[in-house]
Amino acid sequence: MEQSTFIQQASTEKNKVSKSAALQEPRVIRYALTFIALAFLAFFIVLPLASIFITAFQKGVDVYLAAITHPDALAAIKLTLTVVAIAVPLNVIFGVMAAWTLTKFNFKGKNLLLTIIDLPFAVSPVIAGLVFILLFGSQGLFGDWLFTNDIKIVFALPGIVLATIFVTLPFVARELIPLMQAQGTSEEEASISLGASGFKTFWYVTLPNIKWGLFYGLILCNARAIGEFGAVSVVSGHIRGMTNTMPLHIEILYNEYQFSAAFAVASLMSVIAIFTLILKDIIAWKSKSS
Numbered sequence: 001m002e003q004s005t006f007i008q009q010a011s012t013e014k015n016k017v018s019k020s021a022a023l024q025e026p027r028v029i030r031y032a033l034t035f036i037a038l039a040f041l042a043f044f045i046v047l048p049l050a051s052i053f054i055t056a057f058q059k060g061v062d063v064y065l066a067a068i069t070h071p072d073a074l075a076a077i078k079l080t081l082t083v084v085a086i087a088v089p090l091n092v093i094f095g096v097m098a099a100w101t102l103t104k105f106n107f108k109g110k111n112l113l114l115t116i117i118d119l120p121f122a123v124s125p126v127i128a129g130l131v132f133i134l135l136f137g138s139q140g141l142f143g144d145w146l147f148t149n150d151i152k153i154v155f156a157l158p159g160i161v162l163a164t165i166f167v168t169l170p171f172v173a174r175e176l177i178p179l180m181q182a183q184g185t186s187e188e189e190a191s192i193s194l195g196a197s198g199f200k201t202f203w204y205v206t207l208p209n210i211k212w213g214l215f216y217g218l219i220l221c222n223a224r225a226i227g228e229f230g231a232v233s234v235v236s237g238h239i240r241g242m243t244n245t246m247p248l249h250i251e252i253l254y255n256e257y258q259f260s261a262a263f264a265v266a267s268l269m270s271v272i273a274i275f276t277l278i279l280k281d282i283i284a285w286k287s288k289s290s
Contacts, residue, residue: 049270052263052266052267052270053263053267053270055259055260055263056260056263056264056266056267058260058263059260063260063261063264064260064264064267066261067253067258067260067261067264067265068264068265068268070261071241072240072241072244072249073249073261073265075240075241075242075244076244076245076246076248076249076265077246077268079157079160079242079243079244079245080226080245080246082157083157083160083161083164083225083232083245084164084222084225084226086161087161087164087165087168087225088168088218088221088222088225090165091165091168091169091171091172091221092172092214092217092218092221094169094172094173095169095171095172095173095174095175095176095214095217095221096172096176096210096214098113098117098173098177099172099173099176099177099179099180099210100180100202100206101113102114102173102177103177103180103181103185104180104185104188114177117169117170117173117174118170118174119170120166120167120168120169120170121170124230125163125167125228125229125230125231126230126231126233126234128163128166128167128230128231128234129163129230129231129232129233129234129235130234132153132154132159132162132163132166132231132234132235133154133234133235136153136154136159137154140154154235154237155235155236155237155239155243156237156243157243159235159236160232160235160236160243160245162235163228163231163232163234163235164225164228164231164232166231167224167228167230167231168221168224168225168228171217171220171221171224172214172217172218172220172221173217174217175213175214175216175217175220176210176213176214176217179210179213180206180210183209183210187205187206187209188201188205188206191204191205212283212284212286215283216280216283216284219276219279219280219283220280222276223272223273223276226246226269226272227247227269227273228245228247229247229248229251232245232247232248233247233248233251236248238252240252246265246268246269247269249265250262250265250266250269253265
């Protein structure tokens with residue numbers, strides 16, 4: 001107890017020294033740095049975000065409502081939500097399994113598996129889409145078999161889901177791996193030694209410890225899935241009302257000079273992004289306080 005109290009006091013004193021050292025910087029420098037940071041955020045984030053909503057409502061509320069309730073827009077929104085509803089849970093399951101495997105067990109090829117998980121971060125989404133075309137397209141590796149059995153992958157929902165899963169695959173795993181590494185395996189080992197099964201150990205020991213990190217990774221995965229453009233653009237075929245997600249629908253409207261309609265749909269994505277950011281901050285605050 002005395003040692004723990006001493007460590008806590010030393011940490012508190014260290015934080016006080018760091019804060020006082022920061023406050024000793026000249027006031028001009030502190031104000032200048034603050035102004036530069038705020039100006040940067042205002043110019044590159046706040047101003048573009050505000051312009052989206054201004055342009056969306058430029059022609060009135062009626063035009064705005066007509067744009068977001070158009071059958072093609074509703075189809076794009078429905079497709080986007082469908083893809084998210086499929087891709088995100090699958091990536092959550094994979095992320096938890098991958099993090100569990102990489103942090104709780106030692107085996108050959110561990111670093112290789114970690115590298116493969118990080119691969120979508122290094123590969124361009126457009127390249128990822130082309131890979132699925134080469135595999136499942138009409139001239140692809142499995143194209144003849146798919147055509148014979150009347151199975152559609154590319155230019156259909158399955159291809160869009162596969163492309164989205166690929167680009168969002170690392171988010172949950174990469175959020176959980178460092179967290180589970182820091183927690184170690186002592187609690188799981190104690191649970192198993194007391195007779196608990198592997199599932200009960202995961203459900204009652206591991207999951208409560210990683211729940212906020214899991215939610216955080218889920219939020220990031222969800223945000224990327226909604227906004228994915230490159231890979232989905234390659235495999236979708238841009239079929240109106242069928243294979244256009246919200247980003248693709250916005251691109252088509254913009255290319256057709258329907259700016260108000262394009263920004264109206266973009267405003268919906270912006271609202272989702274803002275809500276996601278708020279939810280992410282709440283989860284980060286909860287994880288620190290718990």
